[in-house]
Amino acid sequence: MGLFSFLKRSTKNKALFTGLDHSGKSTIISFLQEGRFVEHVPTMGKDLTEMEVQGVRINFFDMGGQSHFRQMWLGEMDDTKCVVYVIDKSDTARFKEAKQELGKILPILKKKQIKLLIFANKHDLAPEVDLGQIITEFELANISNFEIVEVSAKTGYGMTDAFVKFYSILTGQIIRKSVVASAISIYNEGGVPLTVQSGGDDEEFNKKILEGGFLSAITAFAKTKIKNSSVKFESQDDGTYIILRSDNLIGALLWKEDLQIPINVSEEALKELMDHLETLQVHKHEEEISHLVQQYCTNLM
Amino acid sequence: MSEEEMSSVVSCSMVSGLEGHTGSNPMVLKVHPPVQDFTEETIISKVLPHGATPYKFYIDHMDSRKILVYTFEIHQDGRNDLGSIGFVVGKDTIIDNLKIIIQALVKEMEDNQLLDFTTLQAYLPKIIEGLNKQSKIKIEKMKFDVASVLRNNKIELQLGSRKAKGMF
Numbered sequence: 001m002g003l004f005s006f007l008k009r010s011t012k013n014k015a016l017f018t019g020l021d022h023s024g025k026s027t028i029i030s031f032l033q034e035g036r037f038v039e040h041v042p043t044m045g046k047d048l049t050e051m052e053v054q055g056v057r058i059n060f061f062d063m064g065g066q067s068h069f070r071q072m073w074l075g076e077m078d079d080t081k082c083v084v085y086v087i088d089k090s091d092t093a094r095f096k097e098a099k100q101e102l103g104k105i106l107p108i109l110k111k112k113q114i115k116l117l118i119f120a121n122k123h124d125l126a127p128e129v130d131l132g133q134i135i136t137e138f139e140l141a142n143i144s145n146f147e148i149v150e151v152s153a154k155t156g157y158g159m160t161d162a163f164v165k166f167y168s169i170l171t172g173q174i175i176r177k178s179v180v181a182s183a184i185s186i187y188n189e190g191g192v193p194l195t196v197q198s199g200g201d202d203e204e205f206n207k208k209i210l211e212g213g214f215l216s217a218i219t220a221f222a223k224t225k226i227k228n229s230s231v232k233f234e235s236q237d238d239g240t241y242i243i244l245r246s247d248n249l250i251g252a253l254l255w256k257e258d259l260q261i262p263i264n265v266s267e268e269a270l271k272e273l274m275d276h277l278e279t280l281q282v283h284k285h286e287e288e289i290s291h292l293v294q295q296y297c298t299n300l301m
Numbered sequence: 302m303s304e305e306e307m308s309s310v311v312s313c314s315m316v317s318g319l320e321g322h323t324g325s326n327p328m329v330l331k332v333h334p335p336v337q338d339f340t341e342e343t344i345i346s347k348v349l350p351h352g353a354t355p356y357k358f359y360i361d362h363m364d365s366r367k368i369l370v371y372t373f374e375i376h377q378d379g380r381n382d383l384g385s386i387g388f389v390v391g392k393d394t395i396i397d398n399l400k401i402i403i404q405a406l407v408k409e410m411e412d413n414q415l416l417d418f419t420t421l422q423a424y425l426p427k428i429i430e431g432l433n434k435q436s437k438i439k440i441e442k443m444k445f446d447v448a449s450v451l452r453n454n455k456i457e458l459q460l461g462s463r464k465a466k467g468m469f
């Protein structure tokens with residue numbers, strides 16, 4: 001072990017996030033860190049972020065996507081284990097430019113045997129653009145070794161699945177996505193139900209959640225008016241409901257023992273969801289809430 | 302640097318930015334007063350350093366000159382812009398105290414919805430003048446009193462300025 005070996009260790013799991021400006025690289029990285037949507041100004045040059053997952057340190061190199069900075073991508077390829085190329089799938093007018101830029105880095109990836117993961121971001125804005133279309137338009141079938149996933153760093157759609165894939169490509173280790181909730185329901189601050197999502201999408205079950213004793217518990221909780229407070233409500237039939245009030249909404253998560261995760265993990269996940277919904281100010285757009293919660297729940301169930 | 306430039310609080314200022322819309326690139330929008338060796342190419346990395354994020358200070362050097370930069374966000378309907386205002390500081394300028402003034406000025410411009418590239422470029426000479434004379438900076442209807450901020454914070458912008466005042 002040399003004196004400066006710790007410096008080498010710090011770049012052990014280096015991942016480079018590239019892609020055109022406005023494709024959502026910084027937003028993806030911050031969603032992976034914080035579990036919620038965060039808006040960013042454009043990245044000036046490059047920005048470094050570190051994250052530790054199950055004892056493995058990951059260095060995210062967030063590379064500016066403006067034409068002025070694209071030359072820098074190539075200069076950062078040394079020691080890189082994985083390049084994430086982010087595409088804005090809603091901006092089909094820039095597919096040609098995005099394809100050209102990807103084409104410039106492919107020879108380096110091949111030469112240095114760096115793995116490529118493509119994030120087709122902004123799925124919420126263009127669900128109709130499917131992966132088949134992107135594979136065709138970017139001629140990805142000609143590339144020998146890549147993976148592609150659909151995500152939305154705004155709604156959270158597919159982010160956990162994408163991270164699981166990213167982690168496995170980067171480290172060679174498998175992590176499993178945890179199911180943290182059997183059902184999630186969201187209410188306005190007066191306790192009126194707005195949406196319910198359950199793992200099985202069982203309509204009868206969803207209906208049951210919004211009825212009976214549980215709704216009474218929510219109604220009673222709604223009267224407390226204490227922001228950012230939470231309670232646990234045990235139901236003999238279903239499991240434990242965690243109820244949490246944010247600034248403008250109330251969220252409830254159904255936790256069961258057979259999920260095989262500690263209840264505090266589920267509680268933290270509900271808190272992140274509520275923070276995310278507050279960031280998006282969904283209480284002002286109640287008509288969108290069902291769609292937004294459904295997209296976010298791809299990470300939780 | 303001339304004797305006058307060295308003794309002033311700031312000798313030169315520049316506004317730069319990276320806009321939030323697609324296809325943008327970092328740019329130096331205005332340097333006042335113009336300095337021959339301050340081209341976009343020579344100073345862009347100093348006024349918009351790599352990894353710069355809003356509401357932070359950065360210090361760099363250009364030959365013997367010290368450049369203090371403050372970054373901020375300019376609100377837009379789509380993605381916000383990253384902006385920066387840079388100052389070449391005099392040899393006696395107390396940088397920590399100048400930071401307090403700049404931060405307060407940018408905050409007041411933001412509160413008055415005057416924080417945009419056009420206004421900053423137009424009023425850059427007034428900002429430099431206000432800092433050097435430690436007087437009021439008038440930007441449209443907004444009046445930012447440098448002297449009063451210094452007084453309220455019990456600070457000075459230059460080394461030895463209290464002594465000098467007492468002597469005269």
